[in-house]
Amino acid sequence: MIYFILFWTLINYLCLNVNSFVRVPLQRDHYASLEKSINAKENAGNINGTVTALKLKYGERSSGFIGTISIGTPKNEQVFNMVIDISNTALWVISSECTTEICRNHNVYTYEWSKTYESNDRFKSIKDGKDKLLGLGAKDVVQIGSVSVKSVPFYLVKDLPIDFLLEKTYDGRLGLSLPINDDDETILETMINQGTLEWNLFSLYINRTKEPNFTYSGGELMLGGWNTKYFNPDDIDYIPLSKPGKWQFTIDRITSAENTTGVWCKSGCEATVSSTYQFIEGPAKEIKAIYQYIGASIDFPLLPPNTPIVKCNQINQLPPIKFHINKKEYILESTDYVVQTGNPEYCLMALIIADNSSDPWKIGYRFLSKYYTIFNASEKKIAFANLK
Numbered sequence: 327m328i329y330f331i332l333f334w335t336l337i338n339y340l341c342l343n344v345n346s347f348v349r350v351p352l353q354r355d356h357y358a359s360l361e362k363s364i365n366a367k368e369n370a371g372n373i374n375g376t377v378t379a380l381k382l383k384y385g386e387r388s389s390g391f392i393g394t395i396s397i398g399t400p401k402n403e404q405v406f407n408m409v410i411d412i413s414n415t416a417l418w419v420i421s422s423e424c425t426t427e428i429c430r431n432h433n434v435y436t437y438e439w440s441k442t443y444e445s446n447d448r449f450k451s452i453k454d455g456k457d458k459l460l461g462l463g464a465k466d467v468v469q470i471g472s473v474s475v476k477s478v479p480f481y482l483v484k485d486l487p488i489d490f491l492l493e494k495t496y497d498g499r500l501g502l503s504l505p506i507n508d509d510d511e512t513i514l515e516t517m518i519n520q521g522t523l524e525w526n527l528f529s530l531y532i533n534r535t536k537e538p539n540f541t542y543s544g545g546e547l548m549l550g551g552w553n554t555k556y557f558n559p560d561d562i563d564y565i566p567l568s569k570p571g572k573w574q575f576t577i578d579r580i581t582s583a584e585n586t587t588g589v590w591c592k593s594g595c596e597a598t599v600s601s602t603y604q605f606i607e608g609p610a611k612e613i614k615a616i617y618q619y620i621g622a623s624i625d626f627p628l629l630p631p632n633t634p635i636v637k638c639n640q641i642n643q644l645p646p647i648k649f650h651i652n653k654k655e656y657i658l659e660s661t662d663y664v665v666q667t668g669n670p671e672y673c674l675m676a677l678i679i680a681d682n683s684s685d686p687w688k689i690g691y692r693f694l695s696k697y698y699t700i701f702n703a704s705e706k707k708i709a710f711a712n713l714k
């Protein structure tokens with residue numbers, strides 16, 4: 327019986343957080359709980375830069391963090407809950423031309439209602455997690471935080487996969503990856519080009535509260551600057567990016583607390599950061615060696631193979647894991663890499679084996695929530711600063 331309960335709690339957990347393609351029953355409309363964006367200047371500390379900020383709310387369906395923007399004129403009439411996505415460039419929303427039931431619970435953009443809509447007959451293939459969508463180009467005014475940005479390129483999507491019916495509650499994504507081609511212009515670039523912002527960078531704060539049980543309670547996205555309410559500016563150490571068009575860098579090595587035992591990714595490895603994925607993913611060989619070092623079991627009865635399980639009552643004895651990046655150490659404590667699933671006895675490790683061992687490590691917001699992250703687009707650098 328205990329196995330059965332564990333099985334279902336874990337399956338449920340994995341479905342919610344790892345496999346976005348598994349359908350999960352929902353009882354209530356999650357929209358009701360989404361907060362409207364507010365201008366972060368109201369509660370900001372010492373802000374450096376000409377900035378605009380969005381208060382973020384944690385997406386309940388593991389889509390990450392959601393900020394609200396409005397598109398069109400008059401402003402604040404067409405409002406959208408957007409997932410902040412640092413792995414893609416496109417800003418897209420659902421079009422009112424989607425008339426199927428799938429779009430019924432979403433906010434959709436109606437171009438006829440906006441005085442400032444500009445058409446643009448360009449199509450773009452857009453990634454939404456594992457789904458591929460087709461977007462039709464447009465431009466309009468976007469109200470983000472306290473500012474209105476003119477002629478922001480964005481894409482309208484009218485065919486959505488079935489998981490948008492219940493599992494995905496957002497209306498679109500706001501991409502903040504690094505552009506490679508001209509048609510990849512992000513809203514950050516538009517703002518730089520129009521002189522709205524001085525510095526071509528943005529910062530992300532994710533609030534992971536210790537009580538109860540390390541839950542995410544939102545965060546703050548700041549375009550064009552940073553907010554020293556959350557971190558000490560003396561702590562900024564920039565890491566150079568290793569690949570154009572991506573927030574990707576090199577990890578020199580990964581070690582246990584002592585630098586000698588358990589050394590992984592010995593000759594360096596590549597890593598990307600993700601604001602929409604919670605866990606940390608790496609190649610099978612390295613991750614399995616970490617499981618062995620930690621003592622995680624990966625052949626637990628009834629669970630899918632390679633599901634890493636540790637005893638919850640051992641969390642406090644498990645060692646930290648250190649990521650050595652650009653001559654600095656970034657430490658994951660056991661409370662960061664172990665996940666409480668609702669089962670009192672067995673816990674899940676947040677280090678997961680990637681499907682493809684040649685992919686870079688994927689560093690999700692279990693890691694990002696430990697730091698204030700500055701994404702410096704003009705200098706192609708990233709910084710993780712310790713939180714206050």
Ligand SMILES: *[C@@H]1O[C@H](CO)[C@@H](O)[C@H](O)[C@H]1NC(C)=O
Pocket residue numbers: 374375559
């Ligand atoms: C703002 O950032 C710039 C560039 O890093 C720095 O030179 C300056 O001292 C900072 N100002 C404040 C008030 O922190």
Ligand SMILES: *[C@@H]1O[C@H](CO)[C@@H](O)[C@H](O)[C@H]1NC(C)=O
Pocket residue numbers: 533534535543
């Ligand atoms: C993080 O969220 C908690 C709960 O909402 C709140 O009490 C706390 O003030 C937040 N922390 C910061 C630094 O904003």
Ligand SMILES: *[C@@H]1O[C@H](CO)[C@@H](O)[C@H](O)[C@H]1NC(C)=O
Pocket residue numbers: 538539666
């Ligand atoms: C937090 O974890 C404890 C056990 O560690 C559990 O009893 C409690 O129900 C959890 N609370 C929440 C809100 O998940």
Ligand SMILES: *[C@@H]1O[C@H](CO)[C@@H](O)[C@H](O)[C@H]1NC(C)=O
Pocket residue numbers: 583584585650
């Ligand atoms: C591990 O190496 C770092 C430098 O990468 C050093 O600062 C630290 O003192 C070393 N820790 C131990 C326990 O040797």
Ligand SMILES: *[C@@H]1O[C@H](CO)[C@@H](O)[C@H](O)[C@H]1NC(C)=O
Pocket residue numbers: 682683684685
């Ligand atoms: C794994 O990734 C590499 C490089 O990105 C790619 O060439 C290869 O086809 C992928 N393998 C599978 C099985 O998807």
Ligand SMILES: *[C@@H]1O[C@H](CO)[C@@H](O)[C@H](O)[C@H]1NC(C)=O
Pocket residue numbers: 525527564702705707
């Ligand atoms: C962006 O990064 C570069 C390189 O470290 C740094 O010199 C510059 O000050 C950064 N920009 C801002 C506004 O901090």
